[in-house]
Amino acid sequence: MADLLPLADAQYRLLALATPLAEEQATLAGATGRWLSANIKARVDHPFADLSAMDGYAIRFGELPGPWRVVQEVAAGAVPSGPLGPGKAARIFTGAPIPAGADTILIQEEAARDGDTLRLSGEGPPAKGAHIRRRGSNFVAGATVLGAGERLTPARIGLAAMAGHAALPVRRPARVALLSTGDELAPPGTQLRPGQIYESNADMLGAMLATGPVIGDRKPLTCDHSVNLTNAIEAAAADADILVTTGGASVGDHDLVRPALEAAGARLDFWRVAMKPGKPLMAGRLGNCVVLGLPGNPVSAFVTALLFLKPLIAALGGAADPLPRTVRLPLGAPLPANGPRFDFLRAAIADGAVHPLATQDSGALLALAQADALLLRPPHAAAAEPGMFADVLIIA
Structure with a gap:
């Protein structure tokens, strides 16, 4: 050969x-599946402030088990009306900023409220700072959130939007x-x-x-x-x-x-x-x-x-890693030793193992249509038994 x-x-x-x-600029909707041509930096901190991760009440951890007087309510998209003094609490909802003076969230399932009076009714927060998402814990302004050459998956499109970008640099x-x-x-x-x-x-x-x-x-x-x-x-x-x-x-x-x-x-x-x-x-x-x-x-x-x-x-398109990726799966059937060429066997994945199909003729498109993977056999690969691992390229 x-x-x-x-x-x-x-x-x-x-x-x-x-x-x-x-290079060109693409809208987020038009960038899906393409590759970034430059690094993308965050334009904002995320979260933009310390935010509640749960519905409940903002309190001071050191004042457990209460009681507190509920003096304000903070929803997502709103801002606290002021800081919380000693013995005070704020009704708060997921995504809302934490009022100054509070350091912990008491979740509503563990709170008992009678009018404006609030008491602990369950085990309570496990530690100071519980159920709070800290400012910048996801990323901070100026941080690189996506790298040049990365493919823009739906999750990465969402990340770009969260970081403040409406369009992204890609290749035509x-x-x-x-x-x-x-x-x-x-x-x-x-x-x-x-x-x-x-x-x-x-x-x-x-x-x-x-x-x-x-x-x-x-x-x-x-x-x-x-x-x-x-x-x-x-x-x-x-x-x-x-x-x-x-x-x-x-x-x-x-x-x-x-x-x-x-x-x-x-x-x-x-x-x-x-x-x-x-x-x-x-x-x-x-x-x-x-x-x-x-x-x-x-x-x-x-x-x-x-x-x-x-x-x-x-x-x-500017991909950093353009070659297809393989996975490792156990064989579901024995394989003979391979010849001098790299062989790609049509295969099906079942019960966590890869099974080569009976028909491997290069004109047999029916077998390819029934396959969901290609089983890779390097040149001169030794015979393999069921349970041994092999590289597989998913094609479904």
Whole structure:
């Protein structure tokens, strides 16, 4: 397998082709799923003051078990009417600021009130300062709350809003052109001619791209004719950041994508990776566009898109860690020793273990649709028994 590039080397070389895209400001609603291009600092303290964490009464801990006289009421969004003197208490609600002079919250379930007179009726607060959220305990103004390269999850969007930001610096969405090649392909829903099959890669990859910050552009099907293919490649790459071709990347007489790319002026960085499925993968540049040639077999296209296309989009978007993350799970079935290529087995997770599916053919999309994980088998991995742990990539 000396002519095949190791998987990790191929991923590294592909990401080296990616230059982060131009920066723009996105609203919080429009920033979800994108990556920050700069650190985000808090504009305020949070909490903005010492706040009650419970409904109850603000008291002095040293005056337990009371009695106290209730002299004011403080709700969230209000301010105390004044400080509390000795023997005084304030009715208080969750999120309300603590009046000066109080140092503890007596929760309402442990309080007995008769008119304005308040007494302890339960065990009481366990210590001075109980049930108080201190000012700045979440973050203080000027603190970095989010870092450049972090992906903006819903929780991080909420944190940015809490820190006072209505818009965030991100990279513009990548423009991705999808070009499917092959005389045997026909659009779904049309009448098949003898020898034809329905094209599925563009819809599958389009659905995959829908989860990321991209502008997808599905190009018309292209036949296996060198001049037509070269023209289609040139047109698709003209206004794209990434051109994705599927099919025609192997070594047969009708596998014309590589020569068509070269005829269009592309500089190929690598071709053929030591992985299964997905060996006939190529990558390079055509002008300002990164070109990624995926295999035509649907499972191969899916796996290589997951391991190369999505990380490339993340790298263009400014991700600090663009490669997919794996988890460790016990095996639910034995596995034989692996060969010289990195193998990605379609698998299902059940009862806390990962189970490889019976069908592993690179054209068997039904098995992939039934899978919720890829089971990773490094080159020359030894045989493994049930209960042994393996790296798993969740795909559901």
